[in-house]
Amino acid sequence: MELTGFIHQSISFMSSWALRFVAELEIANHIKAYGGPMPLHELARSIPIPPGKDLTLESLMGLLVHQRVFAKCEGGYQLTPISEIMLSEGANMGAFVRFATEPSPEQLLFTSKWFKDTGKSTVFELAHNGKQAWEVMKEKPELGNLFNDAMSSLSKEFVRILVARYPEIFEGINNLVDVGGGTGSTVKIIADSFPDLRCTVFDLPHVIDNSLNNDSISVVGGDMFDKIPLADAILLKTVLHDWSDEDCVRILKKCKEAIDSTINKGKVIVVEMVLDAETDDSKETETKLIYNLSLLFFFGSKERTKKEWHDLILGAGYSDYKIYPARMPLYSVIELYP
Numbered sequence: 054m055e056l057t058g059f060i061h062q063s064i065s066f067m068s069s070w071a072l073r074f075v076a077e078l079e080i081a082n083h084i085k086a087y088g089g090p091m092p093l094h095e096l097a098r099s100i101p102i103p104p105g106k107d108l109t110l111e112s113l114m115g116l117l118v119h120q121r122v123f124a125k126c127e128g129g130y131q132l133t134p135i136s137e138i139m140l141s142e143g144a145n146m147g148a149f150v151r152f153a154t155e156p157s158p159e160q161l162l163f164t165s166k167w168f169k170d171t172g173k174s175t176v177f178e179l180a181h182n183g184k185q186a187w188e189v190m191k192e193k194p195e196l197g198n199l200f201n202d203a204m205s206s207l208s209k210e211f212v213r214i215l216v217a218r219y220p221e222i223f224e225g226i227n228n229l230v231d232v233g234g235g236t237g238s239t240v241k242i243i244a245d246s247f248p249d250l251r252c253t254v255f256d257l258p259h260v261i262d263n264s265l266n267n268d269s270i271s272v273v274g275g276d277m278f279d280k281i282p283l284a285d286a287i288l289l290k291t292v293l294h295d296w297s298d299e300d301c302v303r304i305l306k307k308c309k310e311a312i313d314s315t316i317n318k319g320k321v322i323v324v325e326m327v328l329d330a331e332t333d334d335s336k337e338t339e340t341k342l343i344y345n346l347s348l349l350f351f352f353g354s355k356e357r358t359k360k361e362w363h364d365l366i367l368g369a370g371y372s373d374y375k376i377y378p379a380r381m382p383l384y385s386v387i388e389l390y391p
């Protein structure tokens with residue numbers, strides 16, 4: 054058992070890559086377009102893959118069926134809820150797996166060296182000649198774009214769940230600013246779900262997508278450490294986990310300054326992992342622990358426990374907060390009251 058477990062863990066990067074091949078070969082899209090169970094040879098021809106490589110495709114599909122990414126019946130392959138989120142008409146999670154399998158692991162070759170003997174604050178910094186992640190993503194637009202697409206695909210799936218399970222969070226507010234809102238996929242779903250809510254996407258000037266400006270959405274470029282646009286409520290979705298405790302306190306203080314003090318429902322809505330939130334799902338716990346380690350390597354930041362959130366929020370001068378009962382996969386909602 055131990056040996057199987059060890060070997061499984063050593064080679065399971067291949068599972069991540071199998072998902073990446075699904076994204077690159079657009080396998081989920083081909084099965085969807087076929088309109089029913091899709092035989093192997095039909096799938097191979099529609100990708101297209103030359104006949105000599107069908108056996109390899111069959112082995113790839115065999116692993117993915119075992120992992121429930123696809124299902125197989127007599128007629129051929131079918132989508133499952135996992136492959137459905139990879140459809141380009143849906144969340145298009147292919148961008149996330151491309152980011153997770155390519156630029157992220159490259160830097161891990163530097164990890165042992167970083168642990169032992171460098172003065173660099175993160176593995177990323179050591180792998181990129183002393184430069185931090187945000188700096189490199191600005192300099193290399195292809196990396197920055199892949200990161201933004203990965204975040205956007207992840208966001209689409211979670212925000213759909215967020216607005217469906219917690220509508221009360223957005224009710225009664227008139228004006229919401231999504232700080233670190235990226236290319237605006239979160240705000241688009243919120244604005245569609247709550248048509249009376251005026252939404253603003255706020256992010257670094259080179260990240261924002263000005264074409265999004267319309268009657269219900271404004272786009273503002275700037276630096277959250279400097280000044281955040283005024284709002285009834287501020288959304289900080291998976292932003293704080295990129296920063297140290299000291300930087301988070303600075304960001305949270307800027308958010309507090311930006312909340313319109315004349316209204317009595319002002320709040321900051323934080324969507325983040327809570328490492329010790331109640332769950333019986335061991336895959337969920339392991340996913341959070343892997344994410345936490347990746348953040349330490351990438352940004353020198355971390356996911357946080359309930360106690361760490363408590364200290365951070367009160368340390369930034371907020372009077373109270375509420376962690377909503379977990380009704381979403383991986384992420385929790387924390388409301389902060391000025």
Ligand SMILES: C[S@@+](CC[C@H](N)C(=O)[O-])C[C@H]1O[C@@H](n2cnc3c(N)ncnc32)[C@H](O)[C@@H]1O
Nearest residue numbers: 204208233234235256257260275276277290291
């Ligand atoms: C992990 S992403 C989260 C994006 C989005 N909230 C989501 O959930 O998909 C963090 C975002 O913070 C933005 N960001 C980083 N530094 C910033 C700064 N100083 N001011 C404003 N936004 C910043 C990044 O450009 C990026 O879009």
